[in-house]
Amino acid sequence: MSAAPTCETRLARVALGDREAFVAMYRDSAPRLFAVLLHLLGNRAEAEATLPDLYVEIRARAAHRRPGRGGAEAWLVALAREIALERRHRRPAGPEDALPPSVCAPRLDACLRRLSPERAEALQRAWLWGETPDQLSRRVAMPPGALCARLRDDLTVLAACLHGAPENAQTARATAMAGACLLGLLPVDEAELAEDRIAIDADFARLVDRWRTDLAQMVGGLDPVPPPPEVLAALDLRLFADRDRPLWQRLGLVQAVLGAAAAAGILLLALELGLLNDSPGQPPDSTRPP
Known part of the structure; x- marks a missing residue:
């Protein structure tokens, strides 16, 4: 008996335009990703409007994803976060959002508790809301540079809790830089260097992917939420209608x-x-x- 297709193998088939793989992937992943959108957007109507756009992006980007670079499920969650943050950033300025109750997976939650509540909240805001160093520094009345240095220290603590102590100081610095890169906490010049490094340094790229998997656990405790039933039919028509034409x-x-x-x-x-x-x-x- 052959093993059931994994999210990884389905994504690979989606990259080739496989309609059945796309439908199967949607049915497996949509309840979780819809829950993520609801959590990050805080608005059901907006989450429902965003879900189809998310799956259009998944299909478009699947061909550019390199298998083995982080878990497929974490990649989907990271893309849901990216699309949700784009939506949030287009909203008119309004009252500041309060951090919602934690829905971290237990292991990440335990590691975040090793930090002070204020420092753990800064990391959560960076991931959940995409807050920038300037926004975070105003919240805690610290210069952005000093805050970013502190956040790198916190990422080092978090990584050691999740994966054990680093082999040496160089690995610790690279790990913190990879996490800060993923969270958008690097100055522009360092961010550009980090992006270049991802392309040429496989070890550094793996650290970034590991952070993507780890930080996806910030929503790891969410219960799945069934999406509206009409979304799949609309996506099928939007993405595969031409397949039914001569x-x-x-x-x-x-x-x-x-x-x-x-x-x-x-x-x-x-x-x-x-x-x-x-x-x-x-x-x-x-x-x-x-």
């Missing part, structure tokens, strides 16, 4: 043939009227019979 229709051959026929008709009419027989600037041929 090939000649998908290639637009009808339009091409009709266009060519119209052009030929115009050309024949022009020849019949003599519009194309005379060279520009030359008088009409006087020998032509009337």
Whole structure:
């Protein structure tokens, strides 16, 4: 008996345009991702409107994801967070959101409790709300640079709690930098260096992916929420409608043939009227019979 498809294998098939894999992945993952959107957006109508856009992005980006770079489930949660934060950032400025009750998975929750409540909240706000160093520093009345240095120390503590003490100081620094990169807590110049490093340093890229998996556990305690039943049908129509049309229709051959026929008709009419027989600037041929 063959093993049931995993999220990883389904994502790989989605990247190839497999409709059945997409439907199966949606049915497995949508209740959890819809719960994530509800938690991050705090508004059911907005979460329902965002869910289809999330799955369009999943299908579009699946082809660019490298298998083995972090868990597939964590990648989906990270993408849900990204889309939700984009929605939040488009909202008009309003009252500050209070941090919701913790829904961390137990292991991450236990490690966050090793930090002071204020410092744990800063990390949670950075992940849940995408708050920037400037926003976080105003909250705790610290210069952004000093706050970022403190947050890196906190990430080092968190990583040691989750995965054990680092091998050496260099690994500890790289681990903290990877976490700060993922949370958007690096200055612009350091962020650019970190992005370049991800592309060329496999060990550093793995640290970033490990943080993606770890921080996805900030919503690891959420109960799944069934999404509206009509979303899947709408997505199927939006993403795969062309699959049900004959090939000649998908290639637009009808339009091409009709266009060519119209052009030929115009050309024949022009020849019949003599519009194309005379060279520009030359008088009409006087020998032509009337």
